[in-house]
Amino acid sequence: MKKIVNDPQRFVPEMLEGLALANPDSLRYVPEYNLIMRTDAPRDDKVSIVQGSGSGHEPAHVMAVGKGMLDAACPGDVFSAPPMDYVYETTKLVNSSKGVLLLVNNYTGDRMAFDMAQEMSLADGVNVKTLFIDDDVAVQDSTWTVGRRGVAGNFFVIKAVGAASEAGADLDEVMRIGEKVNSMTRTMGLALTACTPPAKGSPLFELGDDEIEIGVGIHGEPGRRRAKIMPGDELVDTLLEPVVGDLPFESGDRVALMINGLGGTPISELYIAYRHAHKQLAEKGITVAKSYVGEYCTSLDMAGFSLTLVKLDDEIEGLLDAPAEIGMRIF
Amino acid sequence: MKKIVNDPQRFVPEMLEGLALANPDSLRYVPEYNLIMRTDAPRDDKVSIVQGSGSGHEPAHVMAVGKGMLDAACPGDVFSAPPMDYVYETTKLVNSSKGVLLLVNNYTGDRMAFDMAQEMSLADGVNVKTLFIDDDVAVQDSTWTVGRRGVAGNFFVIKAVGAASEAGADLDEVMRIGEKVNSMTRTMGLALTACTPPAKGSPLFELGDDEIEIGVGIHGEPGRRRAKIMPGDELVDTLLEPVVGDLPFESGDRVALMINGLGGTPISELYIAYRHAHKQLAEKGITVAKSYVGEYCTSLDMAGFSLTLVKLDDEIEGLLDAPAEIGMRIF
Amino acid sequence: MTNMSDVEFVVRTIAQTAVDNEKYFGDLDAVVGDGDFGYSLARGFEIVLKDWDSYDRTDISTFLSKVAITITGRIGGTSGPIWGTAFLRAAAVAKGKTDITGDDAVAMLRSAITGIMARGNAELGDKTLLDALAPLTDAIEAELIAGTTTSEIVSAAAEAARAAAEATTPMIARRGRASYTGERSIGSPDAGAVAVAVILEAIASNWDSRGGPR
Amino acid sequence: MTNMSDVEFVVRTIAQTAVDNEKYFGDLDAVVGDGDFGYSLARGFEIVLKDWDSYDRTDISTFLSKVAITITGRIGGTSGPIWGTAFLRAAAVAKGKTDITGDDAVAMLRSAITGIMARGNAELGDKTLLDALAPLTDAIEAELIAGTTTSEIVSAAAEAARAAAEATTPMIARRGRASYTGERSIGSPDAGAVAVAVILEAIASNWDSRGGPR
Numbered sequence A, B: 001m002k003k004i005v006n007d008p009q010r011f012v013p014e015m016l017e018g019l020a021l022a023n024p025d026s027l028r029y030v031p032e033y034n035l036i037m038r039t040d041a042p043r044d045d046k047v048s049i050v051q052g053s054g055s056g057h058e059p060a061h062v063m064a065v066g067k068g069m070l071d072a073a074c075p076g077d078v079f080s081a082p083p084m085d086y087v088y089e090t091t092k093l094v095n096s097s098k099g100v101l102l103l104v105n106n107y108t109g110d111r112m113a114f115d116m117a118q119e120m121s122l123a124d125g126v127n128v129k130t131l132f133i134d135d136d137v138a139v140q141d142s143t144w145t146v147g148r149r150g151v152a153g154n155f156f157v158i159k160a161v162g163a164a165s166e167a168g169a170d171l172d173e174v175m176r177i178g179e180k181v182n183s184m185t186r187t188m189g190l191a192l193t194a195c196t197p198p199a200k201g202s203p204l205f206e207l208g209d210d211e212i213e214i215g216v217g218i219h220g221e222p223g224r225r226r227a228k229i230m231p232g233d234e235l236v237d238t239l240l241e242p243v244v245g246d247l248p249f250e251s252g253d254r255v256a257l258m259i260n261g262l263g264g265t266p267i268s269e270l271y272i273a274y275r276h277a278h279k280q281l282a283e284k285g286i287t288v289a290k291s292y293v294g295e296y297c298t299s300l301d302m303a304g305f306s307l308t309l310v311k312l313d314d315e316i317e318g319l320l321d322a323p324a325e326i327g328m329r330i331f
Numbered sequence C, D: 001m002t003n004m005s006d007v008e009f010v011v012r013t014i015a016q017t018a019v020d021n022e023k024y025f026g027d028l029d030a031v032v033g034d035g036d037f038g039y040s041l042a043r044g045f046e047i048v049l050k051d052w053d054s055y056d057r058t059d060i061s062t063f064l065s066k067v068a069i070t071i072t073g074r075i076g077g078t079s080g081p082i083w084g085t086a087f088l089r090a091a092a093v094a095k096g097k098t099d100i101t102g103d104d105a106v107a108m109l110r111s112a113i114t115g116i117m118a119r120g121n122a123e124l125g126d127k128t129l130l131d132a133l134a135p136l137t138d139a140i141e142a143e144l145i146a147g148t149t150t151s152e153i154v155s156a157a158a159e160a161a162r163a164a165a166e167a168t169t170p171m172i173a174r175r176g177r178a179s180y181t182g183e184r185s186i187g188s189p190d191a192g193a194v195a196v197a198v199i200l201e202a203i204a205s206n207w208d209s210r211g212g213p214r
């Protein structure tokens, strides 16, 4: 394994410490519960927004903490839901009189930890709600009744509820907005390579020099099927068709289009994918009103990308346009 | 080769087309000369800033075009200096009555193309100056008289001259600032893997599972020496010592610290590197006043990172703080 | 009849086995899952071993509850809630007891199983650790009826768990990360079920030398 | 004595060889450089072949200048300016001529060499294509003095270029990308020098069947 890593067990804490050192004015690292929170949280004039999930998805979610986005992120170890205690303590730490919204990608481990933590927090009198995000169209077969996974589309939910809470919306209203954005968001991803969790030290699965995995989640697991590598435009079509067909997105729609890198794919390639997706949508009469190209929710060093569409209306577009300041900065 | 690519010869044009499609209001793609320019360039109230270089370094330099940064970027093919014609045409396209500043990383091919293009532009009456950036301390042996390479430190030069030109500084003043920032900037990088240029289709060099290259530039060439993989903190020390010792940076200095990913390294690992660099500098009495963690100047899909320090004074810090709006956006 | 000392032996063996098999359990989870199963268990049970002496041993139930709190609170992923729930449910059945009979042990296991099912919304046949837990409980029950020795019962349970774990190979995963791969989960055993078998084998092979009153 | 048709043959062979050897030249550059040498030459000389018929052939000098403009303007990397300069300098020496003697050819090559040296700030022994160009020019000069046939001269030049290219292997690169690797550049030949040898060999092996007036 060739990574910038010391003790693999310290991978997440050291990353979080680095993040806090790089953002001393805006971020605070709480080592006991492995969490990153805004230095000004909790604020009683706004609902606190928390995202919990495993680590390995950076910039999601610890680098999405900041004004207009999250008040705290509560990550577990690499690809593992946070232990219930951490969620519970995070909820208490950011408890605001306007309430707390927990955002959770819909994976079994996360669901359970957050369900349990919410129960305990409610018993303590914290006004807390949980929103499960499930934008992944790769998981649609009704046989797999655990439901869809939450993947890169969580960015849009975070951005929208972050903006709404910053504007003073109450917990019910923030929850309504989050559910609405989630319901309008669809994603699918593919992997060109497997990723290597630091504690494992080797790739999670073997993939031939000409093979790819289609329909992957964000935890480095294999996808729904394996295929041969194909030209970039066909890779895009492979994701775009199921995504468009699912909501469905239709001629006349205005959308946000995200090409999300999974960690090991350079941004140059993401723009090649963006180009084709944008053109294909235009041909279908769908207008890309907002574009997002880069890394938003990754799987460590996995090469590959996911494609997300969000159906826009004036409300959602306004929330996406609202300013935000987060640790994933450029200057 | 597993990349998001169609025809490798169309890698750069398709990327640029994608970039322009994603930023229709702010960016224009000129296919004839393979260039990206601001839609509002040239503006006669400011010096036009152009960066030319090979492609494969994204977000440098095409995604650094925008308000407060570059007016145009003129990239060649992957890792190749742009043909002289393209530089010449770019210079003419952004010709402002306040003049044009060409920023060039100090590599032989780039030097020659820009020298020739500058001569031709001057003959045409364009007021143009060229600044060669050479921040790489890996190249210091006096036997190699081609001089230091320009690498990720170019970001700081771009940011500073971009801010100064936006504020109305004249060409001489912009040049002075660029030279000053360049003189205060030092970088060194290392590679954990080789990168794969799309036209070649295979890695540029072979590197064992436990081997790294120390002292690499930004064109995927091997570095100054090969070493065994080491813990993350030692990787940082390997770069930090030569960088600190070169200017030298000393106790009492305020610096900007950049941990730049080379394309295939996830941001989580970059923050692990940042953490140690920040702490080591603090121990030396050097204060990190501004931090930059992410991808600024890459080598396609190479895993690895470079470390840059800039010695700050009030002038430089003010210019780095100035607002900017570029294609490498988050929302 | 088993007592607190036997319970301690069982819990300690579970914890030690989890720590010792971090890599193996992780590799099993990596086949169609995300590879963190071994890491998650090891990090949590490490804490159980570290805090070992501090657990309240007023009675078996209290002891198991305290261990459950560590597991639930400190193990991440699906395993924290699942294994924590199992310990909690077993503790509830042992309420107030300082000795437990074979029937008590079966009742505790059955309670753990229904607890896991409720927590994870899973059923037998979904290719989870339940598919090892239920058969091993059945085996214990059968041996109790047959009236064999504790030592033989434990061995039978281990054999049943191993056979059951292997029998998960042809199953299609309907719960957990592996379920997202659909049909591709066929052909490899469930990591959780194998872990249960490995733990039972460790218990069985050390049972006779476990020390403490018998 | 050679004429416009011979010059066309030489330029066309250079262009075609560059296009045909894109991968080979790129791989040579990848050993200690950045691997783009083959790509850069091929993309530029492709345009030379495409625009072939449109070049002004008023005299040899004009023709070479037009080709030089394509090369300088359209080839990226170090090679555009280097190869473009070589063509421009050769053109300058051939000013006004429609026939060139052997001595003219030598003068054109010498002028190209000094042009490259000035453009790239390089000297002989820096491990660049100069280290093949200079020896092949020397060889032509020696053959002219000895009074051999044009065909033999061309063969001798090719042999000299090949030997010289191979002789770059133990050299340490002092110019170009390869120079950044320092001592590590020792042990592989310079990509530019090998390209010159391959081109000369192509010229030599097709010289007698090149067509046109002799």
Ligand SMILES: Nc1ncnc2c1ncn2[C@@H]1O[C@H](COP(=O)(O)OP(=O)(O)O)[C@@H](O)[C@H]1O
Pocket (backbone or CB within 6 Å): A079, A080, A081, A108, A109, C029, C033, C034, C035, C036, C037, C038, C040, C076, C077, C078, C079, C080, C082, C116, C119, C120, C121, C122, C127, C128, C129, C130, C175, C176, C177, C178, C190, C191, C192, C193
């Ligand atoms: N819903 C569930 N109910 C019961 N057991 C489950 C469930 N989902 C997964 N498991 C068990 O947990 C194991 C995986 O645990 P772990 O790797 O910690 O979870 P995750 O899938 O969150 O990474 C599986 O091998 C399976 O035995």
Ligand SMILES: Nc1ncnc2c1ncn2[C@@H]1O[C@H](COP(=O)(O)OP(=O)(O)O)[C@@H](O)[C@H]1O
Pocket (backbone or CB within 6 Å): B079, B080, B081, B108, B109, D029, D033, D034, D035, D036, D037, D038, D040, D076, D077, D078, D079, D080, D082, D116, D119, D120, D121, D122, D127, D128, D129, D130, D175, D176, D177, D178, D190, D191, D192, D193
């Ligand atoms: N300064 C120089 N002067 C003359 N020739 C040079 C110089 N630098 C490099 N070369 C030649 O150019 C070749 C590499 O060309 P190319 O790959 O296009 O350049 P780059 O190093 O910019 O990628 C080298 O093999 C060498 O023969």
Ligand SMILES: [Mg+2]
Pocket (backbone or CB within 6 Å): A079, A080, A081, A109, A219, C034, C036, C037, C077, C078
């Ligand atoms: Mg997991």
Ligand SMILES: [Mg+2]
Pocket (backbone or CB within 6 Å): B079, B080, B081, B109, B219, D034, D036, D037, D077, D078
């Ligand atoms: Mg090059």
Ligand SMILES: [Mg+2]
Pocket (backbone or CB within 6 Å): C029, C033, C034, C035, C036, C037, C077, C177
């Ligand atoms: Mg797992």
Ligand SMILES: [Mg+2]
Pocket (backbone or CB within 6 Å): D029, D033, D034, D035, D036, D037, D077, D177
């Ligand atoms: Mg090269």
